[in-house]
Amino acid sequence: MTADLSGLPLSVIPRHLAIIMDGNGRWAASQGRGRLAGHSAGAESVRVIVEACRRLDIPALTLYAFSEENWGRPKSEINALMALLKRFLYRERALLRRQNIRLRAIGDLGKLPSATRAALEQTAEATASCDGMILTLALSYGGRQEITHACRTLSAQVLAGEIKPDDITPEIFESYLYTSPWLPDPDFLIRTSGEIRISNFLLWQLAYCELYFTSTPWPAFREAELMEALVSFAGRQRRFGKLE
Ligand code: IPE
Ligand code: IPE
Ligand code: MG
Numbered sequence: 001m002t003a004d005l006s007g008l009p010l011s012v013i014p015r016h017l018a019i020i021m022d023g024n025g026r027w028a029a030s031q032g033r034g035r036l037a038g039h040s041a042g043a044e045s046v047r048v049i050v051e052a053c054r055r056l057d058i059p060a061l062t063l064y065a066f067s068e069e070n071w072g073r074p075k076s077e078i079n080a081l082m083a084l085l086k087r088f089l090y091r092e093r094a095l096l097r098r099q100n101i102r103l104r105a106i107g108d109l110g111k112l113p114s115a116t117r118a119a120l121e122q123t124a125e126a127t128a129s130c131d132g133m134i135l136t137l138a139l140s141y142g143g144r145q146e147i148t149h150a151c152r153t154l155s156a157q158v159l160a161g162e163i164k165p166d167d168i169t170p171e172i173f174e175s176y177l178y179t180s181p182w183l184p185d186p187d188f189l190i191r192t193s194g195e196i197r198i199s200n201f202l203l204w205q206l207a208y209c210e211l212y213f214t215s216t217p218w219p220a221f222r223e224a225e226l227m228e229a230l231v232s233f234a235g236r237q238r239r240f241g242k243l244e
Pocket of ligand 1: 022023027067
């Protein structure tokens, strides 16, 4: 049994929890506020959930913060999100260090504005020696783009004669993904706000992941909701295609 936050015993905790943080805009609209207010409240949920996962000794947490497809949103929302992310990274840096949390990022990071990228790099550097938990932000991230990127790198090596097509196994292929070699596949995925879809998140890595969908929007997703999800995970029977 591991520690609990709300009196609920947990027999199993995920080794790698992934979250699609959805519903900031709808949450704000339900309060008669603009979408940005939703993103700000969502940042507060990020802080609460990161701290809770650390306390629960979850070794890896990956948050889908901005998808490749999110670049198609209005410029004003993108700019506000990027500014919010930059502020969040600077503000949380000391806290991450204190809690021994290492920050990393996956995605097409070259597309991020340079000020946001700098904040990301500096926070990643400042927490590089932390080993209590790995917090990965998926930014400018798309699963199909990640797989395509891996294919491009791999095929260049095939052309250069460094690897033979017959030697490509799932394990070899995986080593070209953004998550390799430091992140195991997620064993639990939470999506907030009612949509029952993956939206291009970790397509390869989710092959045998346990999925959990809740109607709670991300800004309202706090410790109690996390515990409820983790209790669901603890009750899952994972078979990986085999018999018990
Ligand atoms: C999630 O909330 C945050 C991002 C995708 C950046 P949304 O902005 O998607 O909020 P909804 O889904 O429109 O309510
Ligand atoms: C998924 O949410 C991406 C993130 C949470 C960053 P979206 O709001 O972009 O997904 P769709 O458009 O509802 O599929
Ligand atoms: Mg959404």
